[in-house]
Amino acid sequence: MTPLIAVAHGSRDPRSAATVTALLDVVRALNPAVDVRAAFLDLSAPRLGDVLRTVHGEGHRHAVVVPLLLGKAFHARVDVPGAVADVQRQFPRLSVTIGDVLGPDPWLESAALRRLAEAGVRPFDRTTGIVLAGAGSSHAPANAAVAAIAARWAARSGWAGVEPAFASAGDPDVPTAIARLRARGATRVAVASWFLAPGLLPDRITARTLELAPDARIAAPLGADPEVAELVLHRYSTALTGSEVRQYA
Structure with missing residues:
Protein backbone atom coordinates (compact mmCIF):
# COMPACT_ATOMS: atom_id res chain seq x y z
CA MET A 1 0.00 0.00 0.00
CA GLY A 103 -9.54 23.70 -1.28
CA PRO A 104 -11.51 25.24 -2.60
CA ASP A 105 -13.95 22.35 -2.81
CA PRO A 106 -17.71 21.82 -2.29
CA TRP A 107 -17.01 19.31 0.49
CA LEU A 108 -15.06 21.94 2.41
CA GLU A 109 -17.86 24.44 1.92
CA SER A 110 -20.32 21.89 3.23
CA ALA A 111 -18.17 21.35 6.32
CA ALA A 112 -17.83 25.10 6.91
CA LEU A 113 -21.59 25.59 6.65
CA ARG A 114 -22.13 22.71 9.05
CA ARG A 115 -19.83 24.39 11.58
CA LEU A 116 -21.87 27.58 11.20
CA ALA A 117 -25.07 25.65 11.89
CA GLU A 118 -23.44 24.10 14.96
CA ALA A 119 -22.74 27.67 16.17
CA GLY A 120 -26.46 28.44 15.93
CA VAL A 121 -26.48 30.23 12.57
CA ARG A 122 -29.35 29.45 10.22
CA PRO A 123 -29.84 30.33 6.57
CA PHE A 124 -32.43 32.86 5.40
CA ASP A 125 -31.88 35.08 8.43
CA ARG A 126 -31.79 38.55 6.96
CA THR A 127 -30.57 40.04 10.23
CA THR A 128 -27.29 38.08 10.17
CA GLY A 129 -24.18 38.88 8.18
CA ILE A 130 -21.45 36.28 7.72
CA VAL A 131 -17.71 36.91 7.79
CA LEU A 132 -15.95 34.11 5.91
CA ALA A 133 -12.57 34.18 7.63
CA GLY A 134 -9.38 32.85 6.07
CA ALA A 135 -5.68 33.15 6.66
CA GLY A 136 -4.91 35.47 3.77
CA SER A 137 -2.03 35.25 1.32
CA SER A 138 0.27 37.44 -0.73
CA HIS A 139 -0.83 35.21 -3.63
CA ALA A 140 -3.92 37.06 -4.86
CA PRO A 141 -5.66 34.04 -6.48
CA ALA A 142 -5.75 32.29 -3.09
CA ASN A 143 -7.63 35.23 -1.59
CA ALA A 144 -9.87 35.46 -4.65
CA ALA A 145 -10.92 31.83 -4.16
CA VAL A 146 -12.21 32.65 -0.66
CA ALA A 147 -13.95 35.76 -1.97
CA ALA A 148 -15.66 33.62 -4.64
CA ILE A 149 -17.03 31.29 -1.96
CA ALA A 150 -18.36 34.28 -0.02
CA ALA A 151 -20.09 35.60 -3.14
CA ARG A 152 -21.62 32.20 -3.85
CA TRP A 153 -22.97 31.91 -0.31
CA ALA A 154 -24.32 35.45 -0.43
CA ALA A 155 -26.27 34.67 -3.59
CA ARG A 156 -28.08 31.66 -2.18
CA SER A 157 -28.11 31.78 1.61
CA GLY A 158 -30.66 34.47 2.42
CA TRP A 159 -28.30 36.16 4.91
CA ALA A 160 -27.86 39.92 4.98
CA GLY A 161 -24.54 39.35 3.27
CA VAL A 162 -21.34 37.31 3.25
CA GLU A 163 -17.97 39.02 3.23
CA PRO A 164 -14.48 37.50 3.15
CA ALA A 165 -11.96 38.65 5.74
CA PHE A 166 -8.32 37.71 6.20
CA ALA A 167 -6.15 37.44 9.27
CA SER A 168 -3.00 38.52 7.43
CA ALA A 169 -1.65 39.44 3.99
CA GLY A 170 -5.01 40.08 2.42
CA ASP A 171 -7.90 42.51 2.14
CA PRO A 172 -10.47 43.05 3.46
CA ASP A 173 -9.74 42.74 7.16
CA VAL A 174 -12.34 41.95 9.82
CA PRO A 175 -13.37 45.58 10.57
CA THR A 176 -13.92 46.26 6.87
CA ALA A 177 -15.96 43.08 6.42
CA ILE A 178 -18.16 43.85 9.43
CA ALA A 179 -18.69 47.43 8.28
CA ARG A 180 -19.82 46.20 4.87
CA LEU A 181 -22.25 43.74 6.44
CA ARG A 182 -23.75 46.39 8.69
CA ALA A 183 -24.15 48.69 5.70
CA ARG A 184 -26.28 45.94 4.16
CA GLY A 185 -28.54 45.87 7.19
CA ALA A 186 -26.96 43.11 9.29
CA THR A 187 -27.65 43.59 12.98
CA ARG A 188 -25.86 40.41 14.00
CA VAL A 189 -22.53 38.98 12.89
CA ALA A 190 -21.29 35.41 12.61
CA VAL A 191 -17.90 34.10 11.55
CA ALA A 192 -17.53 31.10 9.27
CA SER A 193 -14.10 29.49 9.46
CA TRP A 194 -11.98 28.80 6.38
CA PHE A 195 -9.32 27.29 8.63
CA LEU A 196 -8.58 23.62 9.08
CA ALA A 197 -7.54 23.84 12.73
CA PRO A 198 -7.35 26.23 15.69
CA GLY A 199 -4.31 28.44 16.09
CA LEU A 200 -2.96 31.97 16.12
CA LEU A 201 -4.73 33.26 13.01
CA PRO A 202 -8.22 31.93 13.84
CA ASP A 203 -7.79 33.32 17.35
CA ARG A 204 -6.83 36.69 15.86
CA ILE A 205 -10.01 36.70 13.77
CA THR A 206 -12.14 35.77 16.78
CA ALA A 207 -10.63 38.42 19.04
CA ARG A 208 -11.04 41.19 16.47
CA THR A 209 -14.61 40.17 15.72
CA LEU A 210 -15.64 40.12 19.37
CA GLU A 211 -14.14 43.57 19.89
CA LEU A 212 -16.50 44.92 17.24
CA ALA A 213 -19.47 42.58 17.72
CA PRO A 214 -19.44 41.11 21.25
CA ASP A 215 -22.49 38.94 20.57
CA ALA A 216 -21.06 37.44 17.36
CA ARG A 217 -21.36 33.71 16.80
CA ILE A 218 -18.03 32.08 15.95
CA ALA A 219 -17.95 28.82 14.04
CA ALA A 220 -15.23 26.28 14.79
CA PRO A 221 -12.55 25.42 12.22
CA LEU A 222 -13.29 22.58 9.81
CA GLY A 223 -11.39 20.07 11.91
Whole structure:
Protein backbone atom coordinates (compact mmCIF):
# COMPACT_ATOMS: atom_id res chain seq x y z
CA MET A 1 0.00 0.00 0.00
CA THR A 2 1.38 3.36 -1.05
CA PRO A 3 1.58 5.58 2.04
CA LEU A 4 -0.63 8.64 2.24
CA ILE A 5 1.41 11.41 3.86
CA ALA A 6 -0.93 14.18 4.93
CA VAL A 7 1.10 17.35 5.44
CA ALA A 8 -0.24 20.31 7.40
CA HIS A 9 1.32 23.71 7.94
CA GLY A 10 2.20 23.20 11.61
CA SER A 11 1.75 25.51 14.58
CA ARG A 12 3.12 26.27 18.03
CA ASP A 13 -0.45 25.91 19.26
CA PRO A 14 -0.89 22.26 20.37
CA ARG A 15 -4.56 22.38 19.38
CA SER A 16 -3.51 22.49 15.74
CA ALA A 17 -1.55 19.23 15.71
CA ALA A 18 -4.23 17.58 17.85
CA THR A 19 -6.85 18.55 15.28
CA VAL A 20 -4.76 17.14 12.43
CA THR A 21 -4.35 13.91 14.40
CA ALA A 22 -8.10 13.70 14.96
CA LEU A 23 -8.81 14.34 11.27
CA LEU A 24 -6.43 11.59 10.20
CA ASP A 25 -8.07 9.23 12.68
CA VAL A 26 -11.30 9.82 10.76
CA VAL A 27 -9.47 9.19 7.48
CA ARG A 28 -8.21 5.85 8.83
CA ALA A 29 -11.67 4.91 10.05
CA LEU A 30 -13.12 5.58 6.60
CA ASN A 31 -10.52 3.42 4.87
CA PRO A 32 -8.47 1.25 7.27
CA ALA A 33 -6.52 -0.22 4.37
CA VAL A 34 -4.70 3.05 3.67
CA ASP A 35 -1.37 3.68 5.39
CA VAL A 36 -1.98 7.22 6.67
CA ARG A 37 0.83 9.31 8.16
CA ALA A 38 0.94 12.86 9.48
CA ALA A 39 3.61 15.40 8.62
CA PHE A 40 4.13 19.13 9.05
CA LEU A 41 5.94 21.84 7.14
CA ASP A 42 7.05 23.85 10.15
CA LEU A 43 6.66 24.39 13.91
CA SER A 44 5.39 20.85 14.59
CA ALA A 45 6.82 17.36 14.28
CA PRO A 46 7.34 15.18 12.39
CA ARG A 47 8.49 17.27 9.44
CA LEU A 48 7.58 16.21 5.91
CA GLY A 49 11.16 15.39 4.95
CA ASP A 50 11.60 13.15 7.97
CA VAL A 51 8.42 11.21 7.18
CA LEU A 52 9.50 10.71 3.57
CA ARG A 53 12.88 9.44 4.74
CA THR A 54 11.13 7.05 7.10
CA VAL A 55 8.91 5.54 4.40
CA HIS A 56 11.95 5.17 2.15
CA GLY A 57 13.81 3.43 4.98
CA GLU A 58 10.89 1.03 5.36
CA GLY A 59 11.30 -0.04 1.75
CA HIS A 60 8.58 1.99 0.07
CA ARG A 61 9.41 3.28 -3.38
CA HIS A 62 6.32 5.42 -3.88
CA ALA A 63 4.45 7.80 -1.59
CA VAL A 64 1.59 10.26 -2.06
CA VAL A 65 1.74 13.61 -0.28
CA VAL A 66 -1.64 15.25 0.31
CA PRO A 67 -1.30 18.89 1.43
CA LEU A 68 -3.83 19.70 4.16
CA LEU A 69 -3.98 23.23 2.81
CA LEU A 70 -7.12 25.12 1.85
CA GLY A 71 -5.65 27.00 -1.09
CA LYS A 72 -2.76 27.16 -3.55
CA ALA A 73 -0.68 29.79 -1.81
CA PHE A 74 3.04 29.86 -0.98
CA HIS A 75 3.12 26.69 1.12
CA ALA A 76 1.45 24.64 -1.61
CA ARG A 77 3.40 26.16 -4.49
CA VAL A 78 6.84 26.35 -2.87
CA ASP A 79 7.25 24.68 0.52
CA VAL A 80 5.71 21.29 -0.21
CA PRO A 81 7.44 20.75 -3.59
CA GLY A 82 10.70 22.04 -2.09
CA ALA A 83 10.63 19.57 0.80
CA VAL A 84 9.82 16.70 -1.56
CA ALA A 85 12.59 17.70 -3.96
CA ASP A 86 15.14 17.78 -1.13
CA VAL A 87 14.34 14.18 -0.19
CA GLN A 88 14.26 12.98 -3.78
CA ARG A 89 17.75 14.38 -4.36
CA GLN A 90 18.87 12.24 -1.44
CA PHE A 91 16.83 9.19 -2.47
CA PRO A 92 16.29 9.36 -6.24
CA ARG A 93 14.53 5.99 -6.32
CA LEU A 94 11.73 7.28 -4.09
CA SER A 95 8.85 8.38 -6.30
CA VAL A 96 6.63 10.99 -4.65
CA THR A 97 3.35 12.21 -6.08
CA ILE A 98 1.99 15.45 -4.66
CA GLY A 99 -1.80 15.53 -4.58
CA ASP A 100 -3.92 18.62 -4.94
CA VAL A 101 -4.61 20.90 -1.98
CA LEU A 102 -7.95 20.45 -0.26
CA GLY A 103 -9.54 23.70 -1.28
CA PRO A 104 -11.51 25.24 -2.60
CA ASP A 105 -13.95 22.35 -2.81
CA PRO A 106 -17.71 21.82 -2.29
CA TRP A 107 -17.01 19.31 0.49
CA LEU A 108 -15.06 21.94 2.41
CA GLU A 109 -17.86 24.44 1.92
CA SER A 110 -20.32 21.89 3.23
CA ALA A 111 -18.17 21.35 6.32
CA ALA A 112 -17.83 25.10 6.91
CA LEU A 113 -21.59 25.59 6.65
CA ARG A 114 -22.13 22.71 9.05
CA ARG A 115 -19.83 24.39 11.58
CA LEU A 116 -21.87 27.58 11.20
CA ALA A 117 -25.07 25.65 11.89
CA GLU A 118 -23.44 24.10 14.96
CA ALA A 119 -22.74 27.67 16.17
CA GLY A 120 -26.46 28.44 15.93
CA VAL A 121 -26.48 30.23 12.57
CA ARG A 122 -29.35 29.45 10.22
CA PRO A 123 -29.84 30.33 6.57
CA PHE A 124 -32.43 32.86 5.40
CA ASP A 125 -31.88 35.08 8.43
CA ARG A 126 -31.79 38.55 6.96
CA THR A 127 -30.57 40.04 10.23
CA THR A 128 -27.29 38.08 10.17
CA GLY A 129 -24.18 38.88 8.18
CA ILE A 130 -21.45 36.28 7.72
CA VAL A 131 -17.71 36.91 7.79
CA LEU A 132 -15.95 34.11 5.91
CA ALA A 133 -12.57 34.18 7.63
CA GLY A 134 -9.38 32.85 6.07
CA ALA A 135 -5.68 33.15 6.66
CA GLY A 136 -4.91 35.47 3.77
CA SER A 137 -2.03 35.25 1.32
CA SER A 138 0.27 37.44 -0.73
CA HIS A 139 -0.83 35.21 -3.63
CA ALA A 140 -3.92 37.06 -4.86
CA PRO A 141 -5.66 34.04 -6.48
CA ALA A 142 -5.75 32.29 -3.09
CA ASN A 143 -7.63 35.23 -1.59
CA ALA A 144 -9.87 35.46 -4.65
CA ALA A 145 -10.92 31.83 -4.16
CA VAL A 146 -12.21 32.65 -0.66
CA ALA A 147 -13.95 35.76 -1.97
CA ALA A 148 -15.66 33.62 -4.64
CA ILE A 149 -17.03 31.29 -1.96
CA ALA A 150 -18.36 34.28 -0.02
CA ALA A 151 -20.09 35.60 -3.14
CA ARG A 152 -21.62 32.20 -3.85
CA TRP A 153 -22.97 31.91 -0.31
CA ALA A 154 -24.32 35.45 -0.43
CA ALA A 155 -26.27 34.67 -3.59
CA ARG A 156 -28.08 31.66 -2.18
CA SER A 157 -28.11 31.78 1.61
CA GLY A 158 -30.66 34.47 2.42
CA TRP A 159 -28.30 36.16 4.91
CA ALA A 160 -27.86 39.92 4.98
CA GLY A 161 -24.54 39.35 3.27
CA VAL A 162 -21.34 37.31 3.25
CA GLU A 163 -17.97 39.02 3.23
CA PRO A 164 -14.48 37.50 3.15
CA ALA A 165 -11.96 38.65 5.74
CA PHE A 166 -8.32 37.71 6.20
CA ALA A 167 -6.15 37.44 9.27
CA SER A 168 -3.00 38.52 7.43
CA ALA A 169 -1.65 39.44 3.99
CA GLY A 170 -5.01 40.08 2.42
CA ASP A 171 -7.90 42.51 2.14
CA PRO A 172 -10.47 43.05 3.46
CA ASP A 173 -9.74 42.74 7.16
CA VAL A 174 -12.34 41.95 9.82
CA PRO A 175 -13.37 45.58 10.57
CA THR A 176 -13.92 46.26 6.87
CA ALA A 177 -15.96 43.08 6.42
CA ILE A 178 -18.16 43.85 9.43
CA ALA A 179 -18.69 47.43 8.28
CA ARG A 180 -19.82 46.20 4.87
CA LEU A 181 -22.25 43.74 6.44
CA ARG A 182 -23.75 46.39 8.69
CA ALA A 183 -24.15 48.69 5.70
CA ARG A 184 -26.28 45.94 4.16
CA GLY A 185 -28.54 45.87 7.19
CA ALA A 186 -26.96 43.11 9.29
CA THR A 187 -27.65 43.59 12.98
CA ARG A 188 -25.86 40.41 14.00
CA VAL A 189 -22.53 38.98 12.89
CA ALA A 190 -21.29 35.41 12.61
CA VAL A 191 -17.90 34.10 11.55
CA ALA A 192 -17.53 31.10 9.27
CA SER A 193 -14.10 29.49 9.46
CA TRP A 194 -11.98 28.80 6.38
CA PHE A 195 -9.32 27.29 8.63
CA LEU A 196 -8.58 23.62 9.08
CA ALA A 197 -7.54 23.84 12.73
CA PRO A 198 -7.35 26.23 15.69
CA GLY A 199 -4.31 28.44 16.09
CA LEU A 200 -2.96 31.97 16.12
CA LEU A 201 -4.73 33.26 13.01
CA PRO A 202 -8.22 31.93 13.84
CA ASP A 203 -7.79 33.32 17.35
CA ARG A 204 -6.83 36.69 15.86
CA ILE A 205 -10.01 36.70 13.77
CA THR A 206 -12.14 35.77 16.78
CA ALA A 207 -10.63 38.42 19.04
CA ARG A 208 -11.04 41.19 16.47
CA THR A 209 -14.61 40.17 15.72
CA LEU A 210 -15.64 40.12 19.37
CA GLU A 211 -14.14 43.57 19.89
CA LEU A 212 -16.50 44.92 17.24
CA ALA A 213 -19.47 42.58 17.72
CA PRO A 214 -19.44 41.11 21.25
CA ASP A 215 -22.49 38.94 20.57
CA ALA A 216 -21.06 37.44 17.36
CA ARG A 217 -21.36 33.71 16.80
CA ILE A 218 -18.03 32.08 15.95
CA ALA A 219 -17.95 28.82 14.04
CA ALA A 220 -15.23 26.28 14.79
CA PRO A 221 -12.55 25.42 12.22
CA LEU A 222 -13.29 22.58 9.81
CA GLY A 223 -11.39 20.07 11.91
CA ALA A 224 -12.09 16.33 12.00
CA ASP A 225 -15.13 16.51 9.75
CA PRO A 226 -16.11 13.37 7.80
CA GLU A 227 -16.39 15.26 4.51
CA VAL A 228 -12.94 16.76 5.01
CA ALA A 229 -11.64 13.23 5.68
CA GLU A 230 -13.38 11.96 2.54
CA LEU A 231 -11.72 14.75 0.58
CA VAL A 232 -8.27 13.73 1.88
CA LEU A 233 -8.88 10.20 0.64
CA HIS A 234 -10.16 11.54 -2.66
CA ARG A 235 -7.04 13.64 -3.19
CA TYR A 236 -4.97 10.54 -2.42
CA SER A 237 -6.82 8.25 -4.83
CA THR A 238 -6.78 10.88 -7.58
CA ALA A 239 -3.01 11.28 -7.18
CA LEU A 240 -2.58 7.50 -7.40
CA THR A 241 -4.81 6.92 -10.43
CA GLY A 242 -4.82 10.25 -12.18
CA SER A 243 -8.62 10.08 -12.42
CA GLU A 244 -11.16 12.54 -11.12
CA VAL A 245 -14.41 10.66 -10.50
CA ARG A 246 -16.67 11.81 -7.71
CA GLN A 247 -20.23 12.54 -6.77
CA TYR A 248 -21.47 15.61 -4.95
CA ALA A 249 -24.34 15.45 -2.51
